[in-house]
Amino acid sequence: MEILIYGAVTSAIYAMLAVGFTLIFGVARVLNLAHGSFYALGAYGAYVLTSIAGLPLWLAAILAVAGVSLFGVLVEKILIRPLRYSQLGVLMITLAIALVVEQSLFLTFGSEYRNVPAFVDTKINMGGVDVAGQRLLTLVVAGVSIAVLYLFIQRTRLGSAILAISQDADAAKYMGIPSDRIFSLVMAISAALAALAGILAGPFLSVQPSMHLLPIVKAFAIVVVGGLGSIPGSILAAFMLGYAETIVAYEISTSWTEIVSVLATLLMLVFRPAGIFGKRTAF
Amino acid sequence: MAALGSLDKLSSTAGLVSLCLLAVLPVLVGGSYLVGVLTVAAIYGIWAVSWDFMSGLTGRENFGHSLFIGVGAYAAGFLNVQMGLGPWWSLPASMVLASFFGLLLGFPTLRLKGPYFALAMLSAAVIMQRLMLIFWEYTGGEEGIQDITPLIKNHLHYYWFVLCVLGLTTWLFAWLARSRWGLILRAIKGDEATCMAAGLPITTYKIISLIISAAFAGLGGALYAHYQLQVSPQLFAVVTSITIITMVYVGGIGTIFGPVGGALLLTLMTEGLRNFGEWRLMIYSVLLILILFYLPNGVVAPIWKKIRAMLTSSVQGTGAQRPTDKATGEA
Numbered sequence: 307m308e309i310l311i312y313g314a315v316t317s318a319i320y321a322m323l324a325v326g327f328t329l330i331f332g333v334a335r336v337l338n339l340a341h342g343s344f345y346a347l348g349a350y351g352a353y354v355l356t357s358i359a360g361l362p363l364w365l366a367a368i369l370a371v372a373g374v375s376l377f378g379v380l381v382e383k384i385l386i387r388p389l390r391y392s393q394l395g396v397l398m399i400t401l402a403i404a405l406v407v408e409q410s411l412f413l414t415f416g417s418e419y420r421n422v423p424a425f426v427d428t429k430i431n432m433g434g435v436d437v438a439g440q441r442l443l444t445l446v447v448a449g450v451s452i453a454v455l456y457l458f459i460q461r462t463r464l465g466s467a468i469l470a471i472s473q474d475a476d477a478a479k480y481m482g483i484p485s486d487r488i489f490s491l492v493m494a495i496s497a498a499l500a501a502l503a504g505i506l507a508g509p510f511l512s513v514q515p516s517m518h519l520l521p522i523v524k525a526f527a528i529v530v531v532g533g534l535g536s537i538p539g540s541i542l543a544a545f546m547l548g549y550a551e552t553i554v555a556y557e558i559s560t561s562w563t564e565i566v567s568v569l570a571t572l573l574m575l576v577f578r579p580a581g582i583f584g585k586r587t588a589f
Numbered sequence: 590m591a592a593l594g595s596l597d598k599l600s601s602t603a604g605l606v607s608l609c610l611l612a613v614l615p616v617l618v619g620g621s622y623l624v625g626v627l628t629v630a631a632i633y634g635i636w637a638v639s640w641d642f643m644s645g646l647t648g649r650e651n652f653g654h655s656l657f658i659g660v661g662a663y664a665a666g667f668l669n670v671q672m673g674l675g676p677w678w679s680l681p682a683s684m685v686l687a688s689f690f691g692l693l694l695g696f697p698t699l700r701l702k703g704p705y706f707a708l709a710m711l712s713a714a715v716i717m718q719r720l721m722l723i724f725w726e727y728t729g730g731e732e733g734i735q736d737i738t739p740l741i742k743n744h745l746h747y748y749w750f751v752l753c754v755l756g757l758t759t760w761l762f763a764w765l766a767r768s769r770w771g772l773i774l775r776a777i778k779g780d781e782a783t784c785m786a787a788g789l790p791i792t793t794y795k796i797i798s799l800i801i802s803a804a805f806a807g808l809g810g811a812l813y814a815h816y817q818l819q820v821s822p823q824l825f826a827v828v829t830s831i832t833i834i835t836m837v838y839v840g841g842i843g844t845i846f847g848p849v850g851g852a853l854l855l856t857l858m859t860e861g862l863r864n865f866g867e868w869r870l871m872i873y874s875v876l877l878i879l880i881l882f883y884l885p886n887g888v889v890a891p892i893w894k895k896i897r898a899m900l901t902s903s904v905q906g907t908g909a910q911r912p913t914d915k916a917t918g919e920a
Contacts, residue, residue: 410871
């Protein structure tokens with residue numbers, strides 16, 4: 307039962323990170339190594355707004371998510387867009403951005419761990435297991451936000467524009483879809499999801515400047531297993547990886563959990579590089 | 590294409606002269622502090638040139654060069670302290686172990702197009718750093734492995750030794766880059782599909798280049814371990830890789846000599862900014878962004894090209910550059 311619940315919470319956070327990561331790749335062909343920075347900035351934003359500015363947490367969370375998605379849009383517009391013609395240029399620039407963010411956080415806040423307040427402090431007993439309310443909230447919020455995103459993409463006009471670009475960027479352009487504006491939108495969504503994940507996971511994970519690295523590693527592993535650019539694939543893979551790590555943590559030892567993602571990535575790349583749902587053309 | 594087989598005389602002379610200058614510099618100026626800085630700079634030079642050989646020539650950027658450095662350094666520390674072997678064993682052992690990691694990561698990822706290689710290297714380096722902390726019983730955790738014996742006791746002599754290794758490494762890579770092998774690597778960067786159509790086993794070429802590059806990164810790691818006399822998980826950090834990549838970009842990507850110059854320049858420059866210690870990595874990352882935008886060909890290699898053009902025109906009386914200059918400079 308513990309495995310079931312904790313696994314679901316881990317998976318939910320991974321899914322929020324991986325969906326944003328794969329979305330911006332699928333639409334703009336941008337592999338965003340600064341994706342983890344959005345997660346870190348979300349957590350730090352919530353920390354600053356609550357403990358320094360003294361705002362209530364819900365307001366702080368909204369402001370932090372909005373701020374990070376604005377940051378994402380600006381980064382995409384100013385730094386990533388001029389280099390989009392070269393995939394390596396994008397990788398270099400986003401990694402450099404990630405390090406600038408990490409170093410700025412380090413220079414402002416130092417390397418010690420910070421506490422992000424939890425939305426709910428109560429523990430809830432589920433099937434004989436005490437689960438912190440914050441974890442359940444994370445699960446619910448993740449589920450709702452991904453469902454909303456899915457409906458947005460499937461049901462709205464803007465969503466169809468996103469889908470159209472991801473299927474064939476050139477054809478979409480000929481149909482008069484303003485691809486640059488869509489990229490900004492997708493970047494905003496992706497950054498907002500990552501920031502939200504950071505705020506939700508902040509209370510039970512460590513908040514410190516280098517926290518952006520592991521999310522990138524996990525998002526990459528998930529996206530490789532699920533198929534680069536496929537949203538259902540990355541949700542499925544997020545759950546596979548989340549549960550695999552939780553099971554390893556409970557059955558073997560927490561030391562081995564980090565190996566799961568790398569092993570999964572390497573095995574997948576050897577045997578089925580396209581991922582579970584990936585298109586063959588993805589590589 | 591006759592110049593392909595042999596090294597460009599002017600460049601190698603300039604390389605040798607600067608190597609000699611570097612060797613006598615601490616004797617002239619004196620001070621053990623300078624020796625230390627220059628040793629580190631030379632080791633960074635080895636790392637930068639080995640990165641450039643694989644990634645600069647084939648265009649497959651390696652975001653986890655620190656993995657090979659860390660593996661080499663830990664191999665040295667482990668053999669020396671835990672197993673009690675003599676320090677000279679570290680050099681071959683670190684090269685072998687780092688090449689093994691190169692094969693392990695290169696085999697699944699270099700077969701594929703797309704960003705898999707870059708990302709897999711980044712992930713692997715991050716995970717290795719975590720593993721060093723998690724398995725602290727064997728690796729010493731945050732503290733790392735202490736009390737490694739020095740290869741050569743005298744610091745100045747050790748500096749000369751490292752400088753020799755740097756010279757030989759650079760010569761080897763420059764020779765490889767100018768050989769048929771290097772030509773094929775550059776061709777892979779240009780157009781993989783055409784190379785495949787021409788019947789070249791491009792995956793094999795890429796994997797072997799990665800293995801060679803990894804071996805020398807590992808060697809540099811071992812030299813670093815025997816200089817610092819300790820190793821720490823920080824060696825695996827992504828910032829190590831980024832520092833090296835920045836050096837290569839400053840030097841001029843794909844030019845082999847350039848990155849060595851970039852490494853020396855940046856290490857000495859940041860020593861000058863030592864009062865801003867905390868800001869060092871910030872400076873590197875901002876510098877990288879600026880270079881990506883404004884000077885994609887780097888700083889050192891284009892300046893050297895200009896100087897050489899001036900020299901050749903004054904010697905031969907013709908301002909024309911040989912066609913091979915363009916081929917190597919643009920790559």
